[in-house]
Amino acid sequence: MIRNVVVHIANEQPILADLLMDPKPSDVALICSNLRTMGGKKPVFIDKTESTFILPLAHIRFVEISQASMAEAEVSRAADAGRAEAAAGAARRAAEDESYDAVPLARLAWLTSGSGEPPEPADEAEVETEVAVPPNPDEIDQELIRRIHEV
Numbered sequence: 001m002i003r004n005v006v007v008h009i010a011n012e013q014p015i016l017a018d019l020l021m022d023p024k025p026s027d028v029a030l031i032c033s034n035l036r037t038m039g040g041k042k043p044v045f046i047d048k049t050e051s052t053f054i055l056p057l058a059h060i061r062f063v064e065i066s067q068a069s070m071a072e073a074e075v076s077r078a079a080d081a082g083r084a085e086a087a088a089g090a091a092r093r094a095a096e097d098e099s100y101d102a103v104p105l106a107r108l109a110w111l112t113s114g115s116g117e118p119p120e121p122a123d124e125a126e127v128e129t130e131v132a133v134p135p136n137p138d139e140i141d142q143e144l145i146r147r148i149h150e151v
Contacts, residue, residue, distance in 0.1 A: 002073045006064035007032070007055065014064075015043055017053070022073075023063060030055045030063065 002019040007030065009015065017032035033052050035043060042049050 001076065002065060002069050003034075004066065004069050005032070006038075006066075008061045008064065009055070010059055010061050014038060016040075019065075020052070028057055030057060030060060 002022065005017050005019050006014050007017050016034075016036050016038060017030075018034040020031045020033060023030060031052065031054050033050070035046055035049060035053055037043055046053070
């Protein structure tokens with residue numbers, strides 16, 4: 001959010017507003033909140049200052065954004081990005097810390113996603129020596145061709 005932006009409306013006194021997002025060249029309206037006069041009072045043409053306002057750009061001569069407001073917005077965005085990255089890292093660590101016993105289907109995750117390691121077998125005697133290899137889809141199945149010829 002960019003705070004304390006001066007919006008110059010055509011044929012009106014300038015007003016202060018907080019922009020919800022940076023204006024883009026493709027925008028047709030300015031979305032803002034906390035409208036107030038340059039003196040900090042509620043303008044006569046609005047009912048509630050806590051509302052969100054959509055001002056058509058056709059009625060706006062220009063928007064004045066100070067460097068201090070832009071710097072404050074950049075710091076706020078960086079802090080938000082840092083918090084989001086920290087939350088994602090915490091979620092990743094929590095997912096890695098979960099044991100297979102806590103999440104029953106986690107035992108099968110290594111089969112489908114290709115990430116992680118298969119669970120260790122409980123006993124060496126229970127381990128099967130023959131591993132089932134999935135068929136290659138590009139390979140011709142000779143058994144299927146033999147059955148087709150028999151029919």
